[in-house]
Amino acid sequence: MRHGKKVNHLGRTKSHRVALLSNMTCSLIKTKRIKTTVAKAKALRKYAEPLITKSKNDTTHSRRVVFSYLQDKDAVTELFTVISEKVAERNGGYTRIIKLGTRLGDNAEMAIIELVDFNENLLSSNEEESASKTKRSRRRSGKKKSTEETVAADGESSAEVIEETASTEEASEEPKAE
Numbered sequence: 001m002r003h004g005k006k007v008n009h010l011g012r013t014k015s016h017r018v019a020l021l022s023n024m025t026c027s028l029i030k031t032k033r034i035k036t037t038v039a040k041a042k043a044l045r046k047y048a049e050p051l052i053t054k055s056k057n058d059t060t061h062s063r064r065v066v067f068s069y070l071q072d073k074d075a076v077t078e079l080f081t082v083i084s085e086k087v088a089e090r091n092g093g094y095t096r097i098i099k100l101g102t103r104l105g106d107n108a109e110m111a112i113i114e115l116v117d118f119n120e121n122l123l124s125s126n127e128e129e130s131a132s133k134t135k136r137s138r139r140r141s142g143k144k145k146s147t148e149e150t151v152a153a154d155g156e157s158s159a160e161v162i163e164e165t166a167s168t169e170e171a172s173e174e175p176k177a178e
Contacts, residue, residue: 008043021047026075028095029083033114041097041113052094055084086117 010017025048027034051069054062058080067076087094093116100110
């Protein structure tokens with residue numbers, strides 16, 4: 001039975017698995033997105049996210065600890081300068097796994113693992129959506145706006161239009177009170 005065994009061995013020895021995860025983490029840090037199998041992506045997330053958390057505290061000790069995992073000066077520099085600034089206010093969840101389907105040759109489930117704050121497509125689309133969203137109103141208030149617009153088009157000022165609509169609302173409420 002498999003009780004209490006939380007590490008996915010990925011069909012490799014420990015030294016091979018550690019080298020694989022170290023190299024994949026360096027690639028993820030440098031390119032911000034890599035394509036791999038779902039199992040490797042999940043194992044990579046457990047390996048990379050604690051290193052990103054450690055990079056928030058830019059001390060010599062934390063740099064040495066991260067370097068002992070990655071063995072790549074360029075990746076460590078990128079992690080502590082660019083990535084740690086973007087994830088400073090985030091409390092975890094630095095990576096996103098997007099499933100792609102199966103690979104043609106061996107039918108393995110494929111996925112993209114990426115750093116969350118570095119997806120320009122999602123970040124730009126969220127900004128465009130928030131900018132393009134207009135105030136939504138109910139149907140009845142839409143009818144009022146159309147009458148106000150026609151009255152305003154006739155040449156009256158907007159203040160006069162507001163006064164007229166307010167007086168018609170009061171007149172419509174009075175018969176209901178009787």
